[in-house]
Amino acid sequence: MVHGAVLNPAVARKSENLAGTIRIPGDKSISHRSFMLGGLASGQTRISGLLEGEDVLATGRAMQAMGAHVRKEGDTWIIDGVGNGLLLEPEAPLDFGNAGTGVRLTMGLVGTYGFEATFTGDASLSSRPMGRVLDPLRLMGVQVTAAEGDRLPVTLRGPDIAVPITYRVPMASAQVKSAVLLAGLNTPGTTTVVEPVMTRDHTEKMLTGFGADLSVETDADGVRTIALQGQGKLNGQEIDVPGDPSSTAFPLIAALLVPGSRVTIENVLMNPTRTGLITTLLEMGADIAIENRRLAGGEDVADLVVSASDLRGVTVPPERAPSMIDEYPALAIAAAFAEGETVMEGLEELRVKESDRLSAVAAGLKINGVDCEEGKASLTVRGVPGGKGLGSVSPTVAVETHLDHRIAMSFLIMGLAAERPVRVDDSAIIVTSFPEFMDMMAGLGADISAERKAA
Ligand SMILES: O=C(O)C1=C[C@@H](OP(=O)(O)O)[C@@H](O)[C@H](O)C1
Numbered sequence: 001m002v003h004g005a006v007l008n009p010a011v012a013r014k015s016e017n018l019a020g021t022i023r024i025p026g027d028k029s030i031s032h033r034s035f036m037l038g039g040l041a042s043g044q045t046r047i048s049g050l051l052e053g054e055d056v057l058a059t060g061r062a063m064q065a066m067g068a069h070v071r072k073e074g075d076t077w078i079i080d081g082v083g084n085g086l087l088l089e090p091e092a093p094l095d096f097g098n099a100g101t102g103v104r105l106t107m108g109l110v111g112t113y114g115f116e117a118t119f120t121g122d123a124s125l126s127s128r129p130m131g132r133v134l135d136p137l138r139l140m141g142v143q144v145t146a147a148e149g150d151r152l153p154v155t156l157r158g159p160d161i162a163v164p165i166t167y168r169v170p171m172a173s174a175q176v177k178s179a180v181l182l183a184g185l186n187t188p189g190t191t192t193v194v195e196p197v198m199t200r201d202h203t204e205k206m207l208t209g210f211g212a213d214l215s216v217e218t219d220a221d222g223v224r225t226i227a228l229q230g231q232g233k234l235n236g237q238e239i240d241v242p243g244d245p246s247s248t249a250f251p252l253i254a255a256l257l258v259p260g261s262r263v264t265i266e267n268v269l270m271n272p273t274r275t276g277l278i279t280t281l282l283e284m285g286a287d288i289a290i291e292n293r294r295l296a297g298g299e300d301v302a303d304l305v306v307s308a309s310d311l312r313g314v315t316v317p318p319e320r321a322p323s324m325i326d327e328y329p330a331l332a333i334a335a336a337f338a339e340g341e342t343v344m345e346g347l348e349e350l351r352v353k354e355s356d357r358l359s360a361v362a363a364g365l366k367i368n369g370v371d372c373e374e375g376k377a378s379l380t381v382r383g384v385p386g387g388k389g390l391g392s393v394s395p396t397v398a399v400e401t402h403l404d405h406r407i408a409m410s411f412l413i414m415g416l417a418a419e420r421p422v423r424v425d426d427s428a429i430i431v432t433s434f435p436e437f438m439d440m441m442a443g444l445g446a447d448i449s450a451e452r453k454a455a
């Protein structure tokens with residue numbers, strides 16, 4: 001287990017049919033960006049539906065430490081921004097806890113300022129690679145001090161005047177794309193990002209919504225060129241954050257796996273850069289009705305009516321990975337109950353998330369009786385329809401979550417449909433992205449409880 005954190009072991013047990021209607025909390029990606037752009041813009045930004053997960057709250061605190069005023073009135077978060085180019089030097093290191101998105105995007109946002117800012121995080125975040133955003137920042141003239149291997153803690157000092165760059169993103173990463181574009185906000189001239197493989201487009205959409213001068217061109221091969229004119233004015237906005245499709249994955253898959261279930265999940269973001277999991281589950285034979293499609297705050301949203309289903313294994317093509325990158329741990333659980341083999345490819349980015357998710361998922365599946373194979377960038381799972389024989393063989397066996405919220409939630413979902421209980425060594429980390437998870441699942445009838453004894 002990872003170093004020093006207070007752990008809350010938990011156990012999930014085979015449950016009766018799940019039933020009810022839930023509204024998934026706000027999207028994590030949009031919530032981070034709402035705090036960042038709201039904190040930077042001139043005037044007031046009002047956010048409803050913000051995800052109040054620890055990751056996002058850390059971003060709010062960072063913006064406050066750089067001069068924005070952040071407060072909550074009733075259910076609305078209100079931010080008085082500083083104005084583009086006018087962030088203040090933070091007096092203390094900015095602690096981003098477990099949040100890759102928070103730290104990487106904020107490094108972009110403030111890296112080009114002519115002051116010093118230090119970034120820290122928890123043991124998981126401190127082991128993740130930051131070079132992917134530090135490299136383009138160095139090209140823009142930013143001085144970087146980092147721990148070995150470009151890890152946290154990182155200290156940045158911007159140049160007097162940052163240099164605009166054209167940057168081709170070397171891996172499929174919305175965080176890298178976004179960090180460069182945000183660095184471009186405080187840089188004279190045109191900052192250009194070339195994105196060979198499309199990733200979630202919230203930064204582009206939200207920058208445009210806040211009034212930035214940004215253009216996107218897509219060539220015949222799907223390569224996107226995003227050009228941002230620096231030093232423009234951003235204006236505060238009203239934002240209604242739709243429900244997070246990555247959080248949706250857990251009750252959605254639980255409802256598919258627990259016999260007799262029927263669950264309605266309302267207000268789910270259906271942006272096509274985020275719907276790869278739904279596409280895959282439909283191919284596996286899932287009964288998911290997509291209802292009440294509508295536009296909310298410039299995004300497609302819908303309600304999902306999910307009924308328990310017999311799933312069959314599929315091959316998930318590598319090009320789908322960016323549109324469901326955070327959903328593979330949950331999909332691997334669905335695959336563990338599907339007829340036949342599920343093959344997931346193009347997963348190299350899973351190795352640098354909150355944990356090495358490829359090996360964490362494979363290890364968790366194995367100790368719970370699932371036949372699977374971990375490749376360099378792939379995972380093959382052979383399912384057991386009905387879950388007979390699945391689950392932990394002894395109360396002392398628990399899945400190691402490695403400070404990774406998605407590993408914790410995925411295996412708790414597994415326990416709801418497996419023959420035997422499934423234990424995880426920690427559930428406390430779930431507050432980073434989905435603080436309501438335990439209560440929401442209990443409300444649907446899921447049997448998940450805290451367990452005093454860790455493995
Ligand atoms: O831009 C974002 O909001 C995110 C991008 C993804 O990371 P990568 O850019 O590393 O793929 C994703 O895993 C993360 O949870 C949120």
Ligand SMILES: C=C(OP(=O)(O)O)C(=O)O
Pocket residue numbers: 098099100101102326353354406433
């Ligand atoms: C990868 C994730 O988040 P981040 O990179 O923001 O820590 C996630 O939430 O699954």
